[in-house]
Amino acid sequence: MTLLSVRDLNVTFGTPEGDVRAVQGVSFDIEPGETVAIVGESGSGKSVTANSLLRLNFGADVRISGEILLEGRDVLTMTEDEVRSVRGSDMAMIFQDPLTALNPFYTVGRQIGEAYAIHHPGATKKELREIALNSLEKVGIPEPLKRVDQYPHEFSGGMRQRIVIAMALVNNPKILIADEPTTALDVTVQAQILELIAEMQAQHGSAVILITHDLGVVAEITERVMVMYAGRVVESASVENTFAVPTHPYTRGLLKSVKSLDTARHERLEPIPGTPPSLIKLPSGCPFHPRCAFADSLGGRCSSEAPELRIVGSSRSACHLPDERLLGLMGGAS
Amino acid sequence: MFAVVLLLIVSAFTFWIFSALPSDPAALTCGKNCRPEVIEANRERLGYDKPLVEQYGAYMKGIFAGRTYGEEGASVHCPAPSLGYSYDRHECVTSLIASTLPVTASIALGAFVLWMAIGVGLGTLAALKRGRWQDRLATGFSVVGVSFPTFFLGLMFIMIFVIWTGILPFPRYTGITENPVDWFMALILPWFVLALISAATYVRMTRNGILEVMNEEFVRLGIAKGLPRKRLIVTYVMRAALVPIVTIAGLDFAFLLGGALVTESIFNLPGLGKLTLAAVVNSDLPILVATTMVAAVFIVIANAVVDVLYGYLDPRVRVK
Amino acid sequence: MNTDLVLEARGLRKYFPTGASKMLQRPTDVVQAVDEVSFGLRRGTTLAIVGESGCGKSTLGRLLARLIEPTAGSVLLDGKDITKASSRELLALRRDIQVVFQDPYACLNPRHSIGQSIGTPIRIQKTLSRADEKARVRELMALVGLNPEHYNRFPHEFSGGQRQRAGIARALALQPKVIIADEPVSALDVSIQAQILNLMEDLQSSMGLSYVFIAHDLSVVRHIADQVAVMYLGKIVEIGDPTAVYERSAHPYTKALLSAVPVADPKGAGERKRIVLSGDVPSPVNPPSGCRFRTRCPKAEARCAAEEPLLIERESGHQVACHFPL
Ligand SMILES: Nc1ncnc2c1ncn2[C@@H]1O[C@H](COP(=O)(O)OP(=O)(O)OP(=O)(O)O)[C@@H](O)[C@H]1O
Ligand SMILES: Nc1ncnc2c1ncn2[C@@H]1O[C@H](COP(=O)(O)OP(=O)(O)O)[C@@H](O)[C@H]1O
Ligand code: SF4
Numbered sequence: 014m015t016l017l018s019v020r021d022l023n024v025t026f027g028t029p030e031g032d033v034r035a036v037q038g039v040s041f042d043i044e045p046g047e048t049v050a051i052v053g054e055s056g057s058g059k060s061v062t063a064n065s066l067l068r069l070n071f072g073a074d075v076r077i078s079g080e081i082l083l084e085g086r087d088v089l090t091m092t093e094d095e096v097r098s099v100r101g102s103d104m105a106m107i108f109q110d111p112l113t114a115l116n117p118f119y120t121v122g123r124q125i126g127e128a129y130a131i132h133h134p135g136a137t138k139k140e141l142r143e144i145a146l147n148s149l150e151k152v153g154i155p156e157p158l159k160r161v162d163q164y165p166h167e168f169s170g171g172m173r174q175r176i177v178i179a180m181a182l183v184n185n186p187k188i189l190i191a192d193e194p195t196t197a198l199d200v201t202v203q204a205q206i207l208e209l210i211a212e213m214q215a216q217h218g219s220a221v222i223l224i225t226h227d228l229g230v231v232a233e234i235t236e237r238v239m240v241m242y243a244g245r246v247v248e249s250a251s252v253e254n255t256f257a258v259p260t261h262p263y264t265r266g267l268l269k270s271v272k273s274l275d276t277a278r279h280e281r282l283e284p285i286p287g288t289p290p291s292l293i294k295l296p297s298g299c300p301f302h303p304r305c306a307f308a309d310s311l312g313g314r315c316s317s318e319a320p321e322l323r324i325v326g327s328s329r330s331a332c333h334l335p336d337e338r339l340l341g342l343m344g345g346a347s
Numbered sequence: 348m349f350a351v352v353l354l355l356i357v358s359a360f361t362f363w364i365f366s367a368l369p370s371d372p373a374a375l376t377c378g379k380n381c382r383p384e385v386i387e388a389n390r391e392r393l394g395y396d397k398p399l400v401e402q403y404g405a406y407m408k409g410i411f412a413g414r415t416y417g418e419e420g421a422s423v424h425c426p427a428p429s430l431g432y433s434y435d436r437h438e439c440v441t442s443l444i445a446s447t448l449p450v451t452a453s454i455a456l457g458a459f460v461l462w463m464a465i466g467v468g469l470g471t472l473a474a475l476k477r478g479r480w481q482d483r484l485a486t487g488f489s490v491v492g493v494s495f496p497t498f499f500l501g502l503m504f505i506m507i508f509v510i511w512t513g514i515l516p517f518p519r520y521t522g523i524t525e526n527p528v529d530w531f532m533a534l535i536l537p538w539f540v541l542a543l544i545s546a547a548t549y550v551r552m553t554r555n556g557i558l559e560v561m562n563e564e565f566v567r568l569g570i571a572k573g574l575p576r577k578r579l580i581v582t583y584v585m586r587a588a589l590v591p592i593v594t595i596a597g598l599d600f601a602f603l604l605g606g607a608l609v610t611e612s613i614f615n616l617p618g619l620g621k622l623t624l625a626a627v628v629n630s631d632l633p634i635l636v637a638t639t640m641v642a643a644v645f646i647v648i649a650n651a652v653v654d655v656l657y658g659y660l661d662p663r664v665r666v667k
Numbered sequence: 668m669n670t671d672l673v674l675e676a677r678g679l680r681k682y683f684p685t686g687a688s689k690m691l692q693r694p695t696d697v698v699q700a701v702d703e704v705s706f707g708l709r710r711g712t713t714l715a716i717v718g719e720s721g722c723g724k725s726t727l728g729r730l731l732a733r734l735i736e737p738t739a740g741s742v743l744l745d746g747k748d749i750t751k752a753s754s755r756e757l758l759a760l761r762r763d764i765q766v767v768f769q770d771p772y773a774c775l776n777p778r779h780s781i782g783q784s785i786g787t788p789i790r791i792q793k794t795l796s797r798a799d800e801k802a803r804v805r806e807l808m809a810l811v812g813l814n815p816e817h818y819n820r821f822p823h824e825f826s827g828g829q830r831q832r833a834g835i836a837r838a839l840a841l842q843p844k845v846i847i848a849d850e851p852v853s854a855l856d857v858s859i860q861a862q863i864l865n866l867m868e869d870l871q872s873s874m875g876l877s878y879v880f881i882a883h884d885l886s887v888v889r890h891i892a893d894q895v896a897v898m899y900l901g902k903i904v905e906i907g908d909p910t911a912v913y914e915r916s917a918h919p920y921t922k923a924l925l926s927a928v929p930v931a932d933p934k935g936a937g938e939r940k941r942i943v944l945s946g947d948v949p950s951p952v953n954p955p956s957g958c959r960f961r962t963r964c965p966k967a968e969a970r971c972a973a974e975e976p977l978l979i980e981r982e983s984g985h986q987v988a989c990h991f992p993l
């Protein structure tokens with residue numbers, strides 16, 4: 014059975030300015046042990062999607078519809094207690110900012126132990142401490158015996174992210190959701206953390222949903238990529254295809270605007286013009302059309318009709334362009 | 348250490364302020380039509396003829412060693428710790444304070460417990476039921492409470508509970524050791540008056556504090572770990588939200604110990620506040636110097652205690 | 668040396684005392700934010716400064732713009748020492764060196780319209796009349812790709828990228844010679860970063876600007892810089908033109924920094940050998956003796972702890988501070 018199956022997820026926040034349609038019609042499957050990236054610019058709905066999986070979207074007026082089937086059980090229709098038993102045990106989460114993610118008032122050992130104790134009510138104090146020590150050691154914190162009784166502020170950002178990871182893995186989750194786990198870190202520390210996540214995944218066999226805006230990070234450790242734009246999945250493909258044969262103009266734009274270590278000096282970048290749309294007043298039809306270089310070539314279709322995800326080559330793309338053109342996007346002809 | 352230095356500075360400053368006032372303390376020792384010789388004699392007797400520094404020295408010495416005013420015959424001895432002699436009341440200031448302090452302490456303690464319970468309780472309720480009627484009620488209460496003058500609320504309470512309904516007797520202070528029930532009955536109205544007014548601020552502080560903490564990433568991670576809601580609220584949210592409140596409360600409590608002027612006067616309670624007020628009216632300088640200093644001592648001590656407490660509550664400020 | 672240096676740093680140093688409010692603090696506790704930094708910026712070119720968080724990049728930037736006073740050393744603008752400038756000279760100097768910040772909010776007053784904010788330097792320097800100022804601001808807005816009709820809008824009505832454009836327009840208002848850009852694109856979305864980088868390059872070639880470009884993203888730097896300086900704990904450990912620094916990097920730190928950059932190419936990712944540095948940057952309060960990088964350096968030897976490596980020229984214009992360069 015598919016481990017996680019998200020079907021037609023819609024999330025809308027009611028705000029005084031109007032309804033924010035943060036996620037629209039998102040569907041995807043996660044198989045055991047695989048690594049899937051969700052990529053997109055800020056505000057594209059990545060975090061809202063991730064939070065929905067654990068029902069962590071809070072707010073005065075949150076409207077969610079669709080299905081989130083974890084081994085066949087719909088997270089969205091579970092009781093509060095049922096969701097709680099899923100959180101941190103079947104699906105665990107790592108947040109972006111390690112500096113604020115740990116409770117400043119308790120020692121890291123206690124917090125790791127707590128993560129275990131919540132789902133293992135019988136555990137003794139001694140067991141919990143043992144578990145905390147082991148976890149710290151596993152994620153590469155030196156001197157765990159001394160460190161286990163220290164408070165979060167006594168650790169650097171990179172170490173705190175290691176501790177958050179230790180905590181997330183303490184119950185052997187089937188799915189690890191990492192929401193921009195390295196965005197707040199330096200490149201050298203980012204490399205450490207990505208390596209750790211990959212290592213831990215190999216050990217635990219968890220599936221990983223990695224959220225990021227950095228295509229470089231995607232290429233490093235994932236197998237499959239979903240590109241989000243304005244609350245929708247616009248392309249879904251293997252990581253190789255995403256980079257070699259992107260099948261959506263937005264993905265192409267992202268790739269073209271990334272600077273790489275070997276772009277020559279003063280080689281011109283090709284930015285995507287304009288800015289991402291407001292989710293309160295989304296453009297009609299394809300939400301990307303005001304910024305898309307290809308929109309004109311399709312007459313008025315892009316601004317009147319919203320494209321659905323469909324199979325293009327071995328990828329899936331939500332664009333009206335004919336398949337041949339989508340498969341030749343990187344070839345130049347625009 | 349630092350606290351002691353601070354206290355010395357505060358006492359010297361208080362002393363200096365009051366002696367710099369235009370009124371002549373010696374002239375106040377006897378009535379309006381006092382003969383100059385009496386004034387002069389009293390001046391000498393009370394030590395007001397000496398230079399200021401010497402007066403301060405004698406005063407400080409008095410605190411540790413006690414002090415005798417005047418020559419033998421007409422002398423008065425105030426044993427250590429002597430805070431001066433009130434020529435208006437013909438009594439050692441220390442014993443005046445000793446008799447009024449328990450009253451103020453009783454008022455402060457009860458009011459403090461009540462206001463923390465009401466303030467933190469309602470504030471928490473409001474935060475947890477944000478946007479619902481409980482929240483609106485609590486917020487309304489805090490708006491009304493803040494804008495009520497103490498004397499008005501006090502008088503209203505007396506009208507309602509004592510004069511109209513007669514549920515309570517008119518407050519007459521009785522020591523707790525003498526008759527705990529009377530003590531309680533006398534203090535319940537002042538407690539509520541003070542508590543309701545201070546609680547208003549604490550409702551708002553608690554509510555905002557909790558709502559702020561609820562948006563913190565570590566609380567979201569707590570939820571993502573699967574923490575039950577009750578435990579999350581108590582060990583994560585309340586814990587973090589109450590730290591700043593506890594520290595402010597400590598200082599407010601100390602301030603209250605310095606005397607609740609208006610409340611004590613309305614309810615006719617013989618506490619420090621009333622003593623101070625009477626001293627102001629009668630220009631009774633020794634008492635004013637002493638009560639100011641006592642209040643300062645409480646605040647300095649409270650500061651020190653709060654600092655220690657803060658370090659205990661928040662590991663981030665703990666010194667290694 | 669080179670007469671075509673528009674900006675030069677000589678032995679720049681900035682020490683911050685820590686715990687300033689505590690009376691009993693030992694006076695020896697100082698953050699060595701920038702230590703003995705020297706380099707020259709050629710006219711019309713870009714010098715990039717890269718390094719991990721806290722290594723002193725922003726402090727160096729602020730020293731160059733003379734927003735803070737150096738503890739020692741000097742900054743020369745067109746050969747003139749600006750660290751000794753009088754307050755009147757300083758005002759003139761502000762015209763020649765402008766700063767662009769990471770967070771464009773930092774220099775945009777939320778209560779002023781975007782047009783007013785862009786015109787602020789003109790008003791301070793009183794170089795133009797009010798009417799001319801408005802015209803000039805509109806010109807600047809058009810120059811950086813903002814709609815001049817949005818003159819009266821407020822910062823919150825603009826997107827991050829547009830605010831950064833406004834920040835750049837403001838920096839250009841007085842026609843400076845040098846712009847110090849402190850991570851100007853770090854806070855922006857990928858698709859917007861490229862817009863801003865292109866804009867900065869266009870402005871450079873049309874106005875002959877010189878940039879000091881601070882970044883933690885090595886890939887941005889490769890693209891925009893003529894010279895790259897790698898900093899570690901307040902010191903420059905390697906400096907040279909991008910090809911030298913990127914392709915013939917000789918300092919172990921530069922190597923590690925480069926290998927840590929995730930590459931947007933899934934094929935390369937698996938094959939690449941990666942040097943993962945252990946641990947974090949040590950505290951700049953008591954930096955390691957000798958070579959500051961030795962606590963994390965895979966090549967460190969006894970000599971590294973005893974003796975501080977000097978910045979030595981390896982090939983023309985490529986300097987490295989390491990006892991055992993690669
Ligand atoms: N005003 C100050 N007082 C004390 N220390 C300071 C001050 N400003 C900076 N520092 C310290 O100096 C060091 C260098 O800081 P700086 O801001 O220059 O780093 P940076 O390289 O720009 O880092 P980032 O990449 O995070 O922007 C840091 O350790 C910092 O804490
Ligand atoms: N609680 C909320 N109330 C209103 N809007 C929200 C809320 N949470 C998220 N949003 C909006 O939803 C959109 C998607 O947000 P998010 O998923 O966090 O983006 P990202 O892709 O950067 O993670 C944004 O426009 C954001 O402002
Ligand atoms: S549907 Fe039209 S506007 Fe949207 S991405 Fe495709 S070509 Fe561009």
Ligand code: SF4
Nearest residue numbers: 958961964971989990
């Ligand atoms: S001097 Fe030594 S420690 Fe420093 S970088 Fe070179 S080899 Fe490493």
Ligand SMILES: [Mg+2]
Nearest residue numbers: 059060192193
């Ligand atoms: Mg996000």
Ligand SMILES: [Mg+2]
Nearest residue numbers: 724725726849
């Ligand atoms: Mg900086």
